Amino acid sequence: MTSRFTRGFPVLFVLLWSTGFIGARLGLPHAPPLTFLSIRYVIVIGCMVIVAVVMRAPWPASARAWLHIGIAGLLIHGVYLGGVFIAISKGLPAGVAALVVGVQPLLTAVGAGWLLKETVLSRQWIGLLLGFLGVGLVVFAKLGDGFGMAALIPAITALLGITAGTLYQKRYCPPFDWRTGGVAQFLPTAVVTAMLALSTETLPVVWTGELVFALAWLVFVLSIGAVSLLNWLIRHSGAVNVASLFYLVPPCTALVAWALFGETFSGMAMVGMAVTVWGVYWARK
DSSP states (O other): OOHHHHTTHHHHHHHHHHHHHHHHHHHGGGSOHHHHHHHHHHHHHHHHHHHHHHTTOOOOSSHHHHHHHHHHHIIIIIIHHHHHHHHHHTTOOHHHHHHHHTTHHHHHHHHIIIIIOOOOOHHHHHHHHHHHHHHHHHHHHTGGGOOOHHHHHHHHHHHHHHHHHHHHHHHHOOOOOHHHHHHHHHHHHHHHHHHHHHHHOOOOOOOOHHHHHHHHIIIIIIIIIIHHHHHHHHHHSOHHHHHHGGGGHHHHHHHHHHHHHOOOOOHHHHHHHHHHHHHHHHHHO
16 A cells, blocks of 8 residues: 555545544434444444455454454444434534544643653644644634534544543554454444443334445445545554544534534634644644
8 A cells, every 4th residue: 555545544534434423413302312423333333344354354353353453443433423422412502512522632741751652842832732722713603503512522532532542542552454343343332332321212213314324434434445544644643643633523524514514613613623623733743
C-alpha cells in the first residue's frame, strides 16, 4: 500500500466518522437507542465473519489477545456509541454531541503521557489547547438550544469511553487484522448492549425507509469502513495524533447537521470551528 494512498486515510476517517452522528439523528426517531445499536452490531458481526472467512484472515492468536481486543471494543464502540445514541435520543443536537466528544484529544494527550509514556511536544500541546478552545466556543454558542443534563451526561460518558478505549487499545492490544479484530471487538459489545436494551427499553422498532437507510449507512460505512480506518490509524500513529483528528469531527458534523436538519450555528460557532481546525494543524504538523 503506497504512502500516497495511506496519506489520505486521516481525512477519509474524519469525513466518515462525522456522518455517524447524522445516522443516529436519522434512525433514532424510529427505534430505541440501545435496541438500534444491538441490531447494528449483529449485522456488523455477520458481515465481518463472512469477509474474514472468505478472505482467510488470521484470527487473534490467543485468549489474552481476544480479551484485550474485546475490552477495547467495548469501550470504543459500546460505551462511546451507546452514550452518543442515548444523548441524541434525549434531545441533544447531533452537532453538540459531536462537540462534547470533541474534547477527547486533550484527555488522550494527558493519558498518552501518563500511561503510554509518549512524548507530547510543545506544539502538540498548543494545538490541542487551541482545539479545546475552539470546541468550547462552539459549545458556548449552542447552549441556548434547550438541552439539559439528562442529555449531556450520556455524551460525557461517551467521551470517557472513546478516550479510554483508544489508550487501552494502543497500550494492551497486539496488532490484529481489521476483519477478525472487528469481530472480536463487536462480539462483547453486542452482548452487553443487547442485555442493557432488553432490561431498560420497551418501545418497539418501527421499520421505515429512513431507519433502514440509517442502519445500512452505520453498518457498512461507519462500523466497517470508519472503524477499520480507526484501527489502522491507532496501529500506525501516536495516540495524540490519532486523537487530534477528532477535533475535526465537530465542525464537519455541525455543517452536515445544518444542511440536513437545520441545526443552526452562530458566528461565534464558526470562529470556534476555525480555531479547532487550526489547532489540529498544529497538533499534527
